[in-house]
Amino acid sequence: MAIFLTGATGYIGAHLAANLLDDHGASLNVLVRARDPREAEDRLWHSLQLHLDFKRFYEYLQTRIRIFRGDLTSTLFSLSTDDYDRLVHTTDSVIHCAASLNRKSEKSCLNVNLRGTLEVIKLGMQVDHYHGLRRFSHVSTVAVAGKRQDEVVTEDNAIDWNRSDYDPYARTKKFCEHMIRQLLPEVPKTIFRPSIVLGDSRRAETTQFDMVRAFVFLAGLPVLPLRSRDRVDIVNVDFVADAIATLHAKERTQYDTYHLSSGKESQTFRQLTESLAAAQDKRGPFYLPFLQKPFTSSVNVLANRKSSIGHGAALMKVFMPYLTFNTVFDNTRITSELGRKPVPFSQYSYPLLKFSRDTNFTYPYREWPAKVGGSAA
Numbered sequence: 403m404a405i406f407l408t409g410a411t412g413y414i415g416a417h418l419a420a421n422l423l424d425d426h427g428a429s430l431n432v433l434v435r436a437r438d439p440r441e442a443e444d445r446l447w448h449s450l451q452l453h454l455d456f457k458r459f460y461e462y463l464q465t466r467i468r469i470f471r472g473d474l475t476s477t478l479f480s481l482s483t484d485d486y487d488r489l490v491h492t493t494d495s496v497i498h499c500a501a502s503l504n505r506k507s508e509k510s511c512l513n514v515n516l517r518g519t520l521e522v523i524k525l526g527m528q529v530d531h532y533h534g535l536r537r538f539s540h541v542s543t544v545a546v547a548g549k550r551q552d553e554v555v556t557e558d559n560a561i562d563w564n565r566s567d568y569d570p571y572a573r574t575k576k577f578c579e580h581m582i583r584q585l586l587p588e589v590p591k592t593i594f595r596p597s598i599v600l601g602d603s604r605r606a607e608t609t610q611f612d613m614v615r616a617f618v619f620l621a622g623l624p625v626l627p628l629r630s631r632d633r634v635d636i637v638n639v640d641f642v643a644d645a646i647a648t649l650h651a652k653e654r655t656q657y658d659t660y661h662l663s664s665g666k667e668s669q670t671f672r673q674l675t676e677s678l679a680a681a682q683d684k685r686g687p688f689y690l691p692f693l694q695k696p697f698t699s700s701v702n703v704l705a706n707r708k709s710s711i712g713h714g715a716a717l718m719k720v721f722m723p724y725l726t727f728n729t730v731f732d733n734t735r736i737t738s739e740l741g742r743k744p745v746p747f748s749q750y751s752y753p754l755l756k757f758s759r760d761t762n763f764t765y766p767y768r769e770w771p772a773k774v775g776g777s778a779a
């Protein structure tokens with residue numbers, strides 16, 4: 403029996419897949435978007451090579467990974483009836499990690515997050531009907547807490563239907579949680595809400611550059627239009643993957659919802675920029691919070707430019723609300739249940755920024771070795 407994992411070709415999903423395979427001896431049924439079986443294997447190799455060398459990846463592919471080539475937004479994931487039946491009958495639990503993070507596209511968030519999650523819930527119900535579903539884990543986000551200012555948000559007071567959301571991503575992710583609670587009432591389920599997932603505390607390499615780009619953009623400015631003592635809740639991806647994999651494996655979890663975040667130990671902008679400046683033997687930036695309005699207007703103008711500054715500005719525009727709301731997400735539940743805490747961002751931010759700058763924000767992917775054929779039919 404296997405865990406049905408969505409989003410394995412993504413940033414968090416790949417960390418999660420590697421953790422489940424290496425540390426939990428799990429077998430995985432993974433949903434991958436691809437035109438043909440060869441491309442599906444190749445896409446999975448791309449996402450997992452940060453964690454596994456080709457030999458181990460190929461071994462897993464032959465023994466413990468089953469690829470289902472499909473799309474969340476199609477009925478039965480666009481699988482044939484036979485493949486869908488095979489998926490139902492070989493799955494004993496679900497980790498739904500895939501999503502659209504496109505904060506600017508309501509259409510994409512509606513289709514992937516809402517219609518997609520409904521399709522995963524339907525699969526969970528089928529599995530439960532035939533042989534019982536051991537656990538349904540859903541990767542949500544702290545963004546479901548909506549617009550906030552200067553707060554410490556706990557799991558139980560995050561959802562407030564009268565509050566406005568920052569974007570379609572946050573709104574649709576909030577409704578995904580609701581669908582899971584309403585439609586899978588009797589099934590053991592866990593909702594994980596990561597905060598800003600940025601970098602791996604064990605290594606500089608990353609395959610995900612959007613947040614890093616926004617961070618590099620900010621870190622390069624001599625003056626920051628922010629309040630130096632505001633806190634920003636950043637969490638390392640290895641902590642997130644480990645937390646999800648560990649709790650998913652448990653027979654019982656203490657709660658059904660967990661913030662995967664740095665919580666009250668989140669660092670301030672001043673702490674983050676000072677550690678970066680020290681690592682580069684530079685002076686830290688000046689903080690002039692009253693410049694926030696003109697800064698936001700300039701970012702909006704720059705965001706329309708087709709250049710690397712334009713790209714950085716476009717990302718800043720999207721992430722700005724999450725950087726200025728000075729809100730952190732209490733992590734007492736997960737840290738006490740796991741017995742460990744996330745690594746403070748200042749301890750691993752410089753290698754991450756250096757790697758990203760040195761590679762010009764692209765991961766140097768290794769291709770599928772020429773001598774090895776695919777295992778797919």
Ligand SMILES: NC(=O)c1ccc[n+]([C@@H]2O[C@H](COP(=O)([O-])OP(=O)(O)OC[C@H]3O[C@@H](n4cnc5c(N)ncnc54)[C@H](OP(=O)(O)O)[C@@H]3O)[C@@H](O)[C@H]2O)c1
Pocket residue numbers: 408409410411412413414415433434435472473474475498499500501502503514518541542543544575595596597598599600610
């Ligand atoms: N990154 C963060 O800071 C952060 C923070 C809080 C919560 N989260 C949550 O963590 C989860 C993973 O985020 P991430 O950063 O790893 O995102 P990501 O790198 O963009 O990965 C998204 C994954 O979803 C898959 N996907 C998207 N549309 C799909 C579709 N129609 N059918 C099948 N698969 C589809 C993607 O497949 P393709 O490779 O084919 O595109 C990819 O594997 C999401 O649920 C997100 O809400 C992330």
